[in-house]
Amino acid sequence: MSILSYQEKHDKYEKIFSPEKYMGFWNALTLDKEKSDLEVSSGQRTMRFSIRSINDFISLICRRRQNIKFHDLGCGPSVVNMLSAAAFPQITSVEGSDFLSSNLDYLKISINSEGKQGYNYTKIIEFINSMNEQRGHLNLNNYFIPLKDKCLPENFVKYDMSLEDIFCGRKMQWGTYDVVVSTMFLTDAVPSKGHYRNVLRTVNRMLKLGGTFCLLDFLNQSFWTPCIKGMQKLSAVPINLQFLEKSLPATGFEIEEMRVIHHEENKFCNGDKVACVRATKAKDL
Numbered sequence: 001m002s003i004l005s006y007q008e009k010h011d012k013y014e015k016i017f018s019p020e021k022y023m024g025f026w027n028a029l030t031l032d033k034e035k036s037d038l039e040v041s042s043g044q045r046t047m048r049f050s051i052r053s054i055n056d057f058i059s060l061i062c063r064r065r066q067n068i069k070f071h072d073l074g075c076g077p078s079v080v081n082m083l084s085a086a087a088f089p090q091i092t093s094v095e096g097s098d099f100l101s102s103n104l105d106y107l108k109i110s111i112n113s114e115g116k117q118g119y120n121y122t123k124i125i126e127f128i129n130s131m132n133e134q135r136g137h138l139n140l141n142n143y144f145i146p147l148k149d150k151c152l153p154e155n156f157v158k159y160d161m162s163l164e165d166i167f168c169g170r171k172m173q174w175g176t177y178d179v180v181v182s183t184m185f186l187t188d189a190v191p192s193k194g195h196y197r198n199v200l201r202t203v204n205r206m207l208k209l210g211g212t213f214c215l216l217d218f219l220n221q222s223f224w225t226p227c228i229k230g231m232q233k234l235s236a237v238p239i240n241l242q243f244l245e246k247s248l249p250a251t252g253f254e255i256e257e258m259r260v261i262h263h264e265e266n267k268f269c270n271g272d273k274v275a276c277v278r279a280t281k282a283k284d285l
């Protein structure tokens with residue numbers, strides 16, 4: 001099977017990427033063992049690692065701050081990170097962004113229907129709840145209420161990571177975010193390591209001084225096999241830990257914590273590890 005080059009993939013993405021299939025992939029990989037497709041079940045640990053890391057990260061930040069403005073960069077069609085964030089009373093504004101209108105439309109459907117249309121988040125919510133002692137005020141049925149409150153329709157931003165001006169001229173409130181997260185996304189979204197660093201610079205500009213960035217990404221992957229129509233492979237930028245250890249400080253961040261898990265099998269991407277980094281904006285660039 002051929003691997004689509006970055007440009008081919010970028011130009012065709014809206015046609016080949018299916019939000020429904022991608023979310024089915026989450027279901028299979030994370031929580032629902034019965035529905036789990038054997039072919040991709042090896043990713044289960046990775047998805048759990050992602051949910052748990054983001055939740056731990058948000059818990060930590062919420063112990064230190066109030067009135068938190070939260071952005072999920074490259075959210076895709078998933079409200080997983082946003083659901084986790086919105087359930088914390090300290091987080092008062094939740095945003096998400098991606099370059100595909102179909103993803104953002106799918107997100108809106110999921111939020112407006114409280115997960116009854118689009119993806120059924122029940123299992124994910126159960127998993128998030130099982131990790132968190134602060135959720136006495138919420139139960140499975142009202143998890144979407146704070147999300148709808150904190151995430152207004154204009155909080156979905158369409159933008160393209162690979163461009164210099166990723167927000168495409170949109171008036172951005174630079175320096176106002178307390179938290180930016182980005183999961184399983186950047187190596188897939190940009191054409192080169194140089195572009196990857198540009199995105200880190202953009203995140204630096206978005207954050208307040210002392211604001212926090214949580215980056216979760218695949219290491220050493222050169223292609224990605226998402227649940228897309230036709231199961232084509234898509235090129236990705238291969239990065240390693242040394243790249244992150246150099247690039248984050250060079251773009252104004254201090255690394256606070258780094259966690260890594262290894263893949264047992266590489267069925268859904270060819271990377272061998274997933275890294276999760278918590279970094280603080282230490283200086284303006």
Ligand SMILES: C[S@@+](CC[C@H](N)C(=O)[O-])C[C@H]1O[C@@H](n2cnc3c(N)ncnc32)[C@H](O)[C@@H]1O
Binds near residue numbers: 077159
């Ligand atoms: C693997 S999904 C990750 C989604 C989500 N963060 C998660 O953890 O499930 C990768 C996402 O990257 C987005 N993407 C790919 N290229 C992009 C680009 N140039 N700009 C913005 N988003 C892009 C796709 O639309 C897709 O939703």
